[in-house]
Structure formats: structure tokens, C-alpha cells
Amino acid sequence: MRRQALTPRPDWRERVEALGLVWHTAADQPYWNEAACYRFDRRQIRQIEQATEELYQLCLTAGQHIVDQNLFHRFGIPDFAVPLIRKAWNEEPPALNYGRFDLGYDGVSPPKMFEFNCDTPTSLLEAAVIQWDWLEAVFPGQDQFNGIHDALIARWREIAPALPQPVHFTWAEEGAAEDAVTVAYMADLAREGGVQSLPVPIHRIEWTGLRFADPTGNPIKALYHLYPWEWLVREGYGSRIAHAPNLWIEPIWKMIWSNKALLPILWDLFPNHPNLLEAAFEPLPGDHARKPILAREGANISIVKDGQVAEATGGDYGDEGHVWQRLYDLPDFDGHRPVIGSWIVDGAAVGMGIREAGLITGNTARFVPHVIEG
Template identity: 45%
Template sequence: MIRRTGPVRPDWERTIEEQGLGFHRYVAQGDDGRPYWDESAYYSFTMAEVLGLEDTVTELHRMCLNAVDHVVREGRFGDYGIPERWWEPIAESWRRRDRHLYGRFDLCYDGRSPAKLLEYNADTPTSLVESAVVQWFWKEDTHPRADQWNSLHEALIDRWRELLPSGGLLHLAYSGADETGEDALTVGYMADVAAQAGLEVELLTMEDIGSDGHAFYDLAERRIEGLFKLYPWEWIVREPFGPLAVARQPKEPWVEPLWKMLLSNKALLAILWELYPGHPNLLPAYFDGPREMTAYAVKPLLGREGASMRLVQPHEVVETPGGYGAEGHVFQQLCPLPDFDGWRPVLGAWVVGDEPAGLGIRETRGLITGDTASFVPHLIED
């Protein structure tokens, strides 16, 4: 794993905007005024490193599904801060094995030591377009003979065919409150791959979804029988329409399924460490405090984009602002991100269905990867 630098393509802004990544102009600027997409740097991997990461993702995914089964069997929903009224619907969703689409593992990796799981974005992961499309075309333009860990596009098409083999109408929704445009971009791309899988697609915002108290409808009063929603379940169950959304799941499923609440919550980190203590791809994590750890991260169970975190080290404490934490915290051993010429990458390793499918990298100068971190592409070069 090597960080390399090089020239950017002429008129790269227009190029990536034509490929769909328009919001890079509007999000907060990263370190040193960097744009969100930065192709002046990239990470180079060997095929052996990528094959090892694929094995890690496969193993982590298996362990996560076992963790869901454990939580359901042992009734440990309280560790997640989930209100009791939702425990049985989540359990039923898992027992039915409601079909899932995708997720993104965030890993700490330096190319030498085993990759360590930082967290799992299993319900509403973003950075999909830049991972699946933009960095692929960058590779084709600049390093056409190199390879890339990137089968996301094809894997998503195949997965939609598995989820809805008979075709039909799929609604896809995002929150109109998102000001960056990232959610709309992600849902638009998901609509594109679903259409390539043979589905009829209809985009709308969550705010545009209506209900008669028995079912959900779009603005044209068409019944919503299947929905891809880039809107987390922990928000949905707090909405007035939450009970109906949960009740309709067996017959009119929403993707991701309800049981993903047990994977998108950082309580998963402590559950995994209980089930697999000492596993080389896990970090010690606890519910009740740091225990023996002298350097650790305090993470809110439902935090996002590095918000409301506290990094504790013997010589300093670093905190980030945010409104998360009322639901509880998990204490995870600090895994300092590796330093590549002053930049610290987090590897976002994608899984589609039950298979590893690609990689996206975000980097910053700090120890916490927040919403101002830049996305940089990667190659496989042997």
C-alpha cells in the first residue's frame, strides 16, 4: 500500500460532474482547502493486498450476520438503545431473512498489519458514486493498464435482479433536507443500476411519500410496494409514519431491511468483541467503559460522519461537535490511522449482497474522518 501523487486531468471538474459527482463544489472544503474529490493523489495496492482485504471483508460480513443472530436469540436489543416496541419486529425481520442490498466497512489499514474494523455503515452508506463510477473512469483515463478493486456497478445490478427477479416498480427515496446533494446523488445512481437490472424506477423524497393509514403512495397516488430508502431506520421509527412502515415490511419491503438496525449501530462493535475476542480484524470494544484501555475512542451508538466523538490518549483528548450520544456510547480501542506523507486514510470496503465488491478511500490530516475528508482513488499495481 503506497500513496502516490501525480498530475490531475485537464478540466477534471467538468469531467466528474458529467459522471454525476456535482456536489463536490458545495460540500465543506477539507484539509488545506482540498476539494472533496482529489485525484492529485491515489493509493496503490498489490493484488495480494487486495485479495487479503477481500478475505477480511468476507470474514467480517459473516461475523456480523452471526452477531445479528446472537442479538435476536439472546434478546440483547437493550444494548443498542432500541425502544422495546421495535424489538420483536426487528427479530421477525431477521427470522424472515428480509433481503439486504449493500454495506460499507470502514477499516484501518496500513498494508502491513491486519485491517481493523472501525465501524460498519450497513443501512445508509454513501460515497457510492465516487467508489463505483468516478474513480473507475479516472483509472481508465489515467492508468488504463492498471486494475482496481471495483466490481460495484455490476454487483449492484446483479443484486437488484436477485431482490426483484420479476421486475416491477421500485421507488427510491432520500430526504429533501440534505443540503449537500450527496443523498440525492446516491439514490439517483441506485435508480440507474436498478433500471439496468430491468426495474421501473421512480425517485422521490421521503417528504413526498403519502399514506392513507394502511399503505404508502407516491405523488401520482401509485402504491409503494418496494422502496429503497436512504433514510436510516432509527429515524424512521421516530417518525409519525414509523409504525406503519414497520408493519408493512413483510409484504411491502423497504431496503435496507429492519434487521440492519443491529448492524448500523455501533453497539455492534462491542457485541463482536464479546463473540470474537482477540480476532485480528477487531478492536477491543465495551459498553461499560474503557476498562484496561489507555487510548480509546468514545463513539455514540448512532453517530455519523465522525460527529460527537471523543478520542482519549494519555497526552491529549480530542472531541468533535455534534448532537449524538443520548442513545449511549461504546468504548473502542483507539486505532490511529496510518500516516502516509501526513495524510491518514480510512478504507471503505464495500459488500454487495454477501460478497466483497470494491473499495473507496477517504483521507484527512486528523485522526477523525469527518464530512470534510477528501475522497482519493486507488489502483492495483503489481
């Protein structure tokens, strides 16, 4: 595993915009950063694949444990949502069952799980499409760990017969343009998989007294949402979700996997597992990260090294509680510290993207493509 400096293509902005990546620059710095790439050998890629699929199996076991032992109080989940989670977990409604494991990896020792982004995972377009187009242009004939696009189309095709159509696709218009682009890309994938799609911003969805509907009055039969479940259940219509007849993609049980309260439970069930970091609901001695159980884009995280806060981020999260996780020393490439985003679809590892920043990978982190050597 190594970082290689490169000269960006002179027309890279036009190239990525043509593929849908319109938010390629942030604070006058490229978010899509092709001034470098990461190189891996096939053994290292296989190690990431195996860790990703192993972690998915651990999460299945932990999910069943949470349901069986009624541990929902650890997750800040409203009481009315608990029976909905139980029902969805046990009945397994049609779902993509996709997500992104964020991993620490140095190319030598086993990858370590930081968290599982599986409710509203982003950095999808750049991982699935943009870096593949870059590879074909810059390193034609070389390879990349990247079957994300085809895997998601295949999954949509697999669940299409069980979906009431059309499927509405929703996101929050206020905030990051990334969400709108991600939803548009996912709707394209669904259409390629044989699923009709209709876009509807989250604030335009209405409750009719019997069900949710779009602004034209069309009933919402199935809803793909890039809007976190913890926000959905706290909307004014949140408690009505229990009475809505529509199908949700992803299902409400994702609330227990996308919540960092999962981390201490995984450690309790699988102590010293090679792909896990020690985690607890109480402060850990020694170097650690303190994380809110619910947050996005690396907000409200503090890193403690040698008894001092080495780095911290602000934000509006933390009221629901925190977890403490043993600090992982990310590899340092002249100040660039990469985090692997390893994508999984229905239990199979299908590709990865890399974001790099400092000690905390937040919303200013840059996406860097990768290449497989040999």
C-alpha cells in the same frame, strides 16, 4: 501500500460532473481528490478482501446472537420495532445485503474494523464509477479493486423477480446533495438490473391509513430508502411501519448492524480476532475512541491519547449511548490518514474506496482513488 502525489486533470471537475458527482468540492477544497492516489499490491488487496468477507460472517453470527439473546436494549431501538426486526431477520425478505466496512489498514498487519455502514452507506458513486473512470483516463491498462457497479446490478437482477414493482426510491431533500445523487445512481443500477424505479423525497411520502403512498396516490409496494432506520422509526408515522404492507430495502434488521453497539458484542463473541478492535460499553483504559452508537459522518467522536482528548468532533448525536473502541493508529502520509471503505454485496467483497482526513474521518474527509500494482 503507498501514497503517490499526482497532478489533477485540468478538466477533472467537468469529468466528474458529467458522471453525476456534482458535490465534488466542499469548503473550497476538493472532496474528490485526484492530486494523489494510493497504490496497493495484489497481496494487500487480497488481505482486504479476506478481512471484509470474514467480518461479514462475524456479523451474521453476531446478528443471530443479538436476536437469540434479546439484546435490543443495547441499541436504543423502540419496543415496537423489535418484533419487526425479529421477523425480518428470520424471514429474510429480498434485499441487496450490501454495505461498506470502514477499515484501518497499514498495508502490513490485518485490517481492523471501525464500523459497518450497511443501512445508508454513501461514497458509493465515487467508489464505483468516478475512480474507475479516473483510472482509465490516468492509468489506462492498470487495475483497481472495483467490481461494485456490476455486483450491484447483478444483485438487483437476482432479487427483481421477488420485488413488487415499481420500487420507490427515497431520500431526504434537506441536507447533503450526496444523498440525492447516491439514490439516483442506485435507481440507475436497479433499472439496469430489470427493476422499475420511481423517485420520491421522504417528506412527500404519505400514510393513507392503510399503507404508504407517493404524492400522486400510487401505493408504495417496495421502498429503497437512503434514510436511516433510526430516523424512520422516530417519524410521526414510525409506529405505522408495523402495519405497512410494503417491502423495505434494506430491511429493518439492518438496525442492528448499522449501530455501533454491534462493536462490543462482536468483541465479546470473538475476543482478540485479528480483524476486530477491542470495544466495550464502558470506558476503556489507554488510548481509545468514544463513539455514539448512532451517528453519521464521524460526528460526536472523541479520540483519547495519553489520557488527553487529541481530537473531537461536534454534532447532535449521543443521546442513545456510546461505545468505546481501542484506538487504531492510522498510517500517516504527511498528515493524510486513509480509511479503507470496503464494499460487500451479499457476502462477497466487491471493491473499495479511500477517504483521508486526520484522526477522525468526518464529513470533511476527501475521497482519493487507488491503483493495484503488478
